[in-house]
Amino acid sequence: MATTEPPVLYTCAGSRGLRATWAAEEAGVAIDLQLLPFPPRFKAPDYLEVNPLGTVPMLVDGAAHMTESCAIAHYLATKGADQSLVVAPNEMDYPAYLDFTYHADATITFPQTVYMRFAMFEKDKGWGEAGEAYAKWFWKRLVKLEQRLETRDYLCADRFTVADICCGYALILAGRVGLDEGVPQSLRDYRDRLTAREGYRRAVAREAAGPAAI
Known part of the structure; x- marks a missing residue:
């Protein structure tokens, strides 16, 4: 289950993680944005303890650990009060x-x-x-x-x-x-x-x- 603390998003500026940062801003969802130098697997070796792949982005929300930028963007959008960023199963599209x-x-x-x-x-x-x-x-x-x-x-x-x-x-x-x-x-x-x-x-x-x- 997610904690009351904001999700932590590890990313590099301008990387695929921008999808997640962008979704959070559009949805009005607070995130703890942790910006890393690129490539983090070499320039931020401690990050490997968080994500053994060394890739970005990575979202940590309580027990949830996510590494796919599109999935993270969708996940963050569902946490917003306005659900218009997500198309629901009962919608035609x-x-x-x-x-x-x-x-x-x-x-x-x-x-x-x-x-x-x-x-x-x-x-x-x-x-x-x-x-x-x-x-x-x-x-x-x-x-x-x-x-x-x-x-x-x-x-x-x-x-x-x-x-x-x-x-x-x-x-x-x-x-x-x-x-x-x-x-x-x-x-x-x-x-x-x-x-x-x-x-x-x-x-x-x-x-x-x-x-x-x-």
Whole structure:
């Protein structure tokens, strides 16, 4: 069971943990934000005692320990007084909400992560062609988002939800790591709508107080 203390979120500024920070700000949920230097497994070795994987984010809420950013974002959103960030099982778009929330990491962010390894973190190893291949893979996988947003402003239930936070983060990351070339203008406009939100701006400002992730 959760304690009366606020959940503790361990993250690096600008990492996937931004999804969780953003969800907390949108939902008005208090969190104890613990910002770590990147990569924490090397620059904050004591963190391995909290999370043996050394990955971020990690949420600790009493006995609950969570390490998946989209799951944490959903979890925090359910703790808010306003439940509009979450699509309930009795709503028509519930299946789409689940699908896009999982789609964010399983399908979209994955090729970005590999691209960053080859094109940024280990580019001295001469794997430029591999980085280019994963960039193209990422762009091709945006088609589902693009088609979904042809006739709507947000992904599900005619409102902003955690699904937008999770998928929107991948588009935000694309702009930061040099992957905007293949992002359709419609998705750039969608990203602009998301990043104009006060909840997003507050989340970024909170994380800006700590070490940069990238």
